[in-house]
Amino acid sequence: MSWSQDSFLIDISKVKGKKLVLVSAIETLRREGLFSLFQKFVRTLFFRIKGVDFSPQNLHDLQIESKFKQNASVCNHILDKSFDEILKKLKNYDPLITDGVFVDYGSGKGKTLYKASKFGFREVIGVEFAKELYEISESNLKKLGIKNAKTIHLDATLFTPPKDARVLFFHNPFDEKVFEKVLDNIERSEFEKDLYIVYHYPLCKEVFEKRDRFLPLEEFISPTSGERSYFYLLRVK
Numbered sequence: 001m002s003w004s005q006d007s008f009l010i011d012i013s014k015v016k017g018k019k020l021v022l023v024s025a026i027e028t029l030r031r032e033g034l035f036s037l038f039q040k041f042v043r044t045l046f047f048r049i050k051g052v053d054f055s056p057q058n059l060h061d062l063q064i065e066s067k068f069k070q071n072a073s074v075c076n077h078i079l080d081k082s083f084d085e086i087l088k089k090l091k092n093y094d095p096l097i098t099d100g101v102f103v104d105y106g107s108g109k110g111k112t113l114y115k116a117s118k119f120g121f122r123e124v125i126g127v128e129f130a131k132e133l134y135e136i137s138e139s140n141l142k143k144l145g146i147k148n149a150k151t152i153h154l155d156a157t158l159f160t161p162p163k164d165a166r167v168l169f170f171h172n173p174f175d176e177k178v179f180e181k182v183l184d185n186i187e188r189s190e191f192e193k194d195l196y197i198v199y200h201y202p203l204c205k206e207v208f209e210k211r212d213r214f215l216p217l218e219e220f221i222s223p224t225s226g227e228r229s230y231f232y233l234l235r236v237k
Ligand SMILES: C[S@@+](CC[C@H](N)C(=O)[O-])C[C@H]1O[C@@H](n2cnc3c(N)ncnc32)[C@H](O)[C@@H]1O
Pocket: 059, 066, 068, 071, 072, 073, 074, 075, 076, 077, 078, 104, 105, 106, 107, 108, 109, 110, 111, 112, 127, 128, 129, 130, 133, 154, 155, 156, 157, 171, 172, 173, 174, 178
């Protein structure tokens, strides 16, 4: 058997991939215990059988028309546990919150959309500006049989949230420059009920805090992952 440089590279990447899976499994075991590791294994197997892709993605090579491409973070899905804890908190704030719409600004391949739908939100919307991620997200939702969630292929600065939105979710999608435009839009929009805003992995929370309309509710640090989220309330006018 002759070794080409390409096949060698592929072998190296496979070894690296296996190592990463092992490191991630050890980390889950250490942080969350054996049962969580088992749940994670079952979930991964389920997604694999369904042909669903929630893998992380670098944005560099993707088709993004937006002038705000440089202001974006990478596409990294939130940890399941962290998101579960956030959803539970929202329900504690308002037990009827799932009657409204959940919006994820920068929804990537749609993992939060799937989970928010499963949690019981009446309608779920993801806004994603990378064409490939939007397509993968739509395909994932279809393969998972999710009917009440959709991804909109749009720059977040151009999105107007629906009147019946109850949760606006941000997982470190972009920098301050984009946030300012997005928050201007939100402040100009009309809503039927008070809204909860979750900013997960908050690298520029000052953009919220210098605006009077976003009432700080809580800084939440996940007991399992140690990840930080800020909760704000936007009252209807
Ligand atoms: C950190 S990922 C979060 C994925 C998902 N929300 C989650 O928590 O699992 C951020 C996503 O925001 C998207 N994004 C960044 N800037 C954007 C913009 N201006 N408009 C729409 N989407 C954007 C990126 O393409 C990426 O998929």
